[in-house]
Amino acid sequence: MGYFSNWRQSRVKLTNTERQTLWKVLGSFGANQLGQSKQSYIEKGYEGNVDVYAVIKKLTDVTNSIPYVVEKNVGGVWELFEDSTLAPLMANPNKGKGYTWDDIDEQMLIYLLANGNAYLVGETLGGLIAEVDVLPSQYVEVTTNKDFFLPNPTYKFELNQSKQDYESDEIEHVRLFNPGYNTVAESFDGLSIIQVAAQVVQAGNDRWDANASILQNRGALG
Secondary structure, eight states, X not given: OHHHHHHHHHOOOOOHHHHHHHHHHHOOOSSOOSOSSHHHIIIIIISSOHHHHXXXXXXXXXXXXXXXXXXXXXXXXXXXXXXXXXXXXXXOSBTTTTBOXXXXXXXXXXXXXXXXXXXXXXXXXXXXXXXXXXXXXXXXXXXXXXXXXXXXXXXXXXXXXXXXXXXXGGEEEEEOOOTTOSSTGGGGSOOOHHHHTHHHHHHHHHHHHHHHHHHHTTSOOO
């Protein structure tokens, strides 16, 4: 009894800042704090973790190094087709926002890897697609009926004042297959690689937070 009494009396008193720093250094030892939403995968996974960003950035850079060309088969030989009706779209995929195809590919791949879903929509003019755009996947909701064989998916996009509904033939939905679905609608929700690696990503975030706290406090606690 005396030992514990003496130990309590001899404990070092820490300030709130020191307690927070010590907590980050030792780790929370609790449930993962990354979150389970598409927005958290973007903010805490892709934007907030330098390792995740570096990996995804490398993948997008490699993808953007592959040029798009339109060809046609002439006598069994593929030749460059410069007069294709796709030529204007290939030159300017989105005039309003000034996107190039590198921009489109980068956004599609980032959303696909970070959120498991990527959505490409097109604006038609005279029966042809005149412009394409990428929807931020965290603001797209997919609904279906309960028929596994004829799900008839529809897509609802809502961001601030921008609201738009899409049928399945009006949107290109690319997703990473998620086998852990419980409903037909969930089967259309892709699996984020950040969700799979949530504990690793969170451990990385905690490590960088701890290092930053140590530097801010000018050294580790004694």
